[in-house]
Amino acid sequence: MMLLSFRTLVLGAALALSAFAPAIAQTKAAAVLPVAPEGPKAPVAIPVADIPLRADTDERFAEGVTLRAQQEDPTDRLAPQLDAIARSVDEKAKMFRTGDLRALPVMRLESFERHWKFDARRFARWQDEMRAATAPYGQSAAQLAQRRADWEATQQMARGGNMPAALASRVDALVAQLKAAEQALSKPLARQIALGRRANLVDARIQVGLRSVAEAIDYIDSRLIRLDSPPLWKARQDTTGSDDAMTSIKNGIGIEARFLTEYGASDFGNQRALHVLQVLLLPVLLWLSWRARRARREAEKAGLDPSPLDATTRVLQRPFSSWLLLSMMGVLAFEPDAPLLAHQFAMLIALIPVLRLLPPESRRLLGVWPYVATALYLLERIAIFFLANALVYRWYHLVLATLALLLTLGLLWRSRQHEHAGLEGRMGRAVHIAAWVSVVALAISLVSNVVGNVSLAEMLSSAVIDSGYLGLVLYAGMTVAIALLQLLLARGGDARLRVVRENATPLFALIQRLLTLAAIAGWVVFAMNRFRVFRPVYAFFESILTHTFQIGEIGLSLGHVLVFFVSIYVAFWAAKATRYLLQEEVLTRMSLPRGVGNSVASLTYYAVLLLGALVALTAAGFKMTQLAFIFGALGVGIGFGLQNVVNNFVSGLILMFERPIQPGDVVEITGTSGRVREIGMRATTIKTFDGADVVVPNGTLLSEKLTNWTLLDRNRRLDIDIGVAYGSDPAQLSALLQRTALQTTGIVSSPEPVVLFLGFGASALNFGVRAWTYDYDNSATIRSDLVSRIYAALNEAGIEMPFPQQDIHLRSVSEAAGEVLRRKPARGAADEGEGSQPRA
Helix, strand or coil, rough: CCCHHHHHHHHHHHHHHHHHHHHHHHHHHHHCCCCCCCCCCCCCCCCCCHHHHHHHHHHHHHHHHHHHHHHCCHHHHHHHHHHHHHHHHHHHHCCCCHHHHCCCHHHHHHHHHHHHHHHHHHHHHHHHHHHHHHHHHHHHHHHHHHHHHHHHHHHHHHHHCCHHHHHHHHHHHHHHHHHHHHHHHHHHHHHHHHHHHHHHHHHHHHHHHHHHHHHHHHHHHCCCCCCCCCCEEEEECCCCCCHHHHHHHHHHHHHHHHHHHHHHCCCCCCHHHHHHHHHHHHHHHHHHHHHHHHHHHHEEEEECHHHHHHHHHHCCCCCCHHHHHHHHHHHHHHHCCHHHHHHHHHHHHHHHHHHCCCCHHHHHHHHHHHHHHHHHHHHHHHHHCCCCCCCHHHHHHHHHHHHHHHHHHHHHHHHHCCCCCCCCHHHHHHCCCHHHHHHHHCCCCCCCCCCCCCCHHHHHHHHHHHHHHHHHHHHHHHHHHHHHHHHHHHHHHCCCCCCHCCHHHHHHHHHHHHHHHHHHHHHHHHHHCCCCCCCHHHHHHHHHHHHHHEEECCEEEHHHHHHHHHHHHHHHHHHHHHHHHHHHHHHHCCCCCHHHHHHHHHHHHHHHHHHHHHHHHHHCCCCCHHCCCCCCHHHHHHHHCHHHHHHHHHHHHHHHCCCCCCCCCEECCEEEEEEEEEECCCCEEEEECCEEEEEEHHHHHHHHEEEEEECCCCCCCEEEEEECCCCCCHHHHHHHHHHHHHHCCCCCCCCCCCCEEEECCCCEEEEEEEEEEEHHHHHHHHHHHHHHHHHHHHHCCCCCCCCCCCCCCCHHHHHHHCCCCCCHHHHHHHHHHHHHCCCC
């Protein structure tokens, strides 16, 4: 049966896709080809009856356009901004020709590339402002032309003599007014068109500059393994180009300074976010520092050991250093395209806070490496003062690389002498491996410098030193961030949100892992970029991810597939987090009818999933029009093969809205009884009282008879049948049973327990006890307690609960049997007489 349904589904989907294939192909072609703008509509003469009202409307429109044209032209505000961008572009374009860029250091080229990207970003923002400011002028011009054409057609109709003279005069005056509005609008439009042509030229020059710098960087990277200078023993001092080199350095520093000034004044969104974070972070750090010191003083006054607070107070005792370090790390994170000069300043400013904020346990792990790394970083920054003299600059890098190599080997030897103190664990092994990789890189740098590959030598030594120092900065920053997290999340008992109180520890661990992964990823990208492998690796993976596999009319790439699955993963976790917050925090604080909270949370969960799936499909390259045809095709396939699935899905929606059952309800359905565990969109899970999980399709819950014991309340009636011996007093027995039921824990007094005389049984008088309890979950225990109390009360009152009795009437017996029966009463009477007094 399942195989038949699957075949039916496949056949239906194939038929539907084949039917919609031409439409999908047309939709894809329409999505690829540019859509031509709609042309002006054909002029339509205005009916005579509509002329007065339409004339008033168009006259007001023409007057409004004329007033707008006479007001301040937006080009007066936009032109200076474009001039500033054009000056920046001209300055960089005139300083170096395309061939000269290949002679510059890579760092200068990367700075130029950031400057070009900054100009491109400023131009993109200017272009958005230009479009927003000039769009009303273009729309007004198009509407004026269309309305004038309609009125000219009406004017031609009036010349035929079929219109009153007053209306014809009104038409002529309105045509003239529309022409005057067009003429008034033509002046600002002309200035805007001219400004747009200048903008096109600036955009073209920016793109050429970006392409030239990227080609120069690729050229230098491709020649890293080639000799670019004579061997060190043959190198000679060259003083002819020192003045030109110094002039170039000064010009470069000037450009960097102006770039830094322009970038600071640009006020992009990421800059505003960083400034807000920096402003808010300092008072938070000061408050946390004060709170930690107060807690420590209180612990000391109480005679308690304040050592548990040391992990946080060690950092928060220096709130200004913590704020400075986090602010400088924010510059690197929030402004990755900032001028290199800004990043260098940020790294230098963070130098002292890094050394102050390293935890004491880092001394055991790193020893004196932090001081060595910072010293080497400072020495490497000083190398800029020797750029004017190539030979001195080369010798300086040789000495710096030698010093770094000797210090690293010395630290490794010291750690071996101390039996690798502090190098245990994953962190220790990572540091040890990084140290040996640095030794190899520095050794290659020394050899390259000596034999004549100065560019490779400079790259390796600078990359090792810069990567080591950035790793130290990230390590100190993570220490500060983890200390803040411990204060804000680890004390979850003080939090107002129940989610934070109950999940403080796992939430802290999750955020800590995410921060650690982000720090490692940032360091890896920085190190790959400094070692000049990031660009080729990025280009390689980009070519793989963007390679399109064409399957008929459908194009698919690995990048689209990756984006799709990542988007689905993010949507899944976002939906789970949203449902969890709604169930645990938001909806629990509201006074909602029964089951509304669960329905809202479940529907929100599936809505977020659906939205995430649509976003994933869109991000993967599918157009909404294509999705409409695909969903239509799937609908036909579903109609053939997945009717039951759709039935269960729709039934799940009905259950969400009508809410006949909710999680926690006790139900009976098709012979299965248990507690509802989860209501899904396709099926509902019921936990039976035997411990089994039963999955019931939602369609069955709606089509079959469903018993819900806890739909409106948790009341349960307990029925107990009792038989007592004949001769018992019914009134006395009823009072006894009612009193016993009321004294039983869990039995409610309203409604009051009822004792019913059910009738005369063969061996006993039959009574029934009807009692109510509000505690459905413990109803079985309460019933057992009630039965035990009734049994004890009957025994105490001497009321017998007889065994079943039956009278036997014998019509005929044998003589021997009759003799036995005649003797039996005599023996019975004798026996009775032996044990008791004879009855009167």
